[in-house]
Amino acid sequence: MKDLMSHEEFIEATTVEWHLHKDTYSGYIRDAYKFIFSNKKFARLLDGENTEDVLRSIFDSEQAIDMIKQMLTKESKSRTSNSWRKLRRSAAVLAKSVGSDDFAASMVGKNAWKNPTPESQRFRQTGKSLRQKTVTDIDFNMIMANRRESEDSESCALLNIGRYLGARPTEMNRIEVLDAQGSGEITVFIGGSKKTKKGESGHWKQRGIDRTLTLKLSRTEMIELTTSILIADGMEDKDVEACRKRITRNVSKIWPQRSRKFCLYSLRYTMGSNLKKSYNGYRNKDKLIAAAMGHLSTSSASSYGNIKSGVKTGVPVPSKETLAQVEVDTGRKRSYGKQRRRQRTMPSGAPAAGMTARM
Numbered sequence: 001m002k003d004l005m006s007h008e009e010f011i012e013a014t015t016v017e018w019h020l021h022k023d024t025y026s027g028y029i030r031d032a033y034k035f036i037f038s039n040k041k042f043a044r045l046l047d048g049e050n051t052e053d054v055l056r057s058i059f060d061s062e063q064a065i066d067m068i069k070q071m072l073t074k075e076s077k078s079r080t081s082n083s084w085r086k087l088r089r090s091a092a093v094l095a096k097s098v099g100s101d102d103f104a105a106s107m108v109g110k111n112a113w114k115n116p117t118p119e120s121q122r123f124r125q126t127g128k129s130l131r132q133k134t135v136t137d138i139d140f141n142m143i144m145a146n147r148r149e150s151e152d153s154e155s156c157a158l159l160n161i162g163r164y165l166g167a168r169p170t171e172m173n174r175i176e177v178l179d180a181q182g183s184g185e186i187t188v189f190i191g192g193s194k195k196t197k198k199g200e201s202g203h204w205k206q207r208g209i210d211r212t213l214t215l216k217l218s219r220t221e222m223i224e225l226t227t228s229i230l231i232a233d234g235m236e237d238k239d240v241e242a243c244r245k246r247i248t249r250n251v252s253k254i255w256p257q258r259s260r261k262f263c264l265y266s267l268r269y270t271m272g273s274n275l276k277k278s279y280n281g282y283r284n285k286d287k288l289i290a291a292a293m294g295h296l297s298t299s300s301a302s303s304y305g306n307i308k309s310g311v312k313t314g315v316p317v318p319s320k321e322t323l324a325q326v327e328v329d330t331g332r333k334r335s336y337g338k339q340r341r342r343q344r345t346m347p348s349g350a351p352a353a354g355m356t357a358r359m
Contacts, residue, residue, distance in 0.1 A: 035091065039071060042064070081115065081119070081122055085115070091103075092106075132262045134309045135163075143251055146254060154231060154243050155243045155247050157229075159247070165190065166271025166293060168265075171190050173232045173235045173236070174193075175233070182219075184222065186215050190210065211291060211318055215316050244263065247262070248261060268293075272304030275289045275293070276305055278313060287328065288317075291318035292316045296325065
């Protein structure tokens with residue numbers, strides 16, 4: 001699988017180079033297309049004309065660009081900052097896809113057109129996340145039973161991978177077993193998904209990392225995990241996405257009254273909680289947690305899990321090479337409890353088995 005370009009790289013790339021990554025940004029192109037042609041004046045231009053020619057004429061017209069900025073200004077009042085930036089990027093990617101490089105360049109980077117609405121007046125998403133963030137053994141077993149009953153081996157495989165490794169769903173079909181010993185230790189390599197081509201020129205320019213993790217499991221658990229990895233290895237990205245939708249849809253039928261819904265990411269949140277609980281007190285706990293989760297910076301730990309809902313259990317132990325990739329963000333405010341640090345070093349072996357939180 002090719003490395004993803006960052007948005008800035010995509011805009012700055014040559015025609016030949018960016019075209020190889022065009023499929024990666026199809027969602028942005030689709031969103032921007034709907035946004036641009038929601039304007040009736042622009043929509044009328046499509047009548048019998050080539051779409052790309054129409055878009056080029058729009059992005060090359062100062063009057064049309066002013067109209068687009070007015071549309072973006074209106075959207076800035078009803079969108080969060082992140083949502084508005086994504087819409088602006090989408091417009092840039094769409095312009096790039098039809099060869100309007102000047103407009104695209106004006107929408108990204110340091111000199112990009114700024115959000116015109118003061119930050120204090122922007123829409124804020126105050127509602128709680130609808131994702132379930134703590135998965136108990138009882139919940140997990142019920143979900144697995146549901147998928148086994150439907151003979152959905154692919155979904156079962158992804159559920160097991162999420163349970164044991166806490167991998168991102170987009171990483172689950174990119175895992176390799178490096179070593180599986182009879183003593184119960186298994187070592188795997190996970191190709192990180194949150195990386196860009198920029199990371200090749202500078203380690204600090206990427207968000208995610210590849211990682212090598214070791215777990216100590218029972219023989220049954222080891223067979224379960226290795227089998228799941230083999231099944232996932234034969235899946236394409238679209239197969240993983242289809243499994244995610246099947247799991248979410250069927251879990252909603254199991255617990256229709258729950259406001260927080262289970263998804264594959266729920267297992268990643270649970271892993272984050274267990275890592276915080278299991279590594280609490282270790283001198284280098286921030287790096288251990290970040291490395292196991294595939295984060296480049298220790299600051300990302302605050303986004304996943306809560307030490308209060310975690311359990312001390314068997315968690316993945318990152319290799320020294322993986323730990324070396326992690327950068328310590330000394331300026332961040334820790335959000336998972338002020339605990340007295342006991343001077344420990346990295347554990348020599350993985351803790352005992354068992355991955356999900358208990359009731």
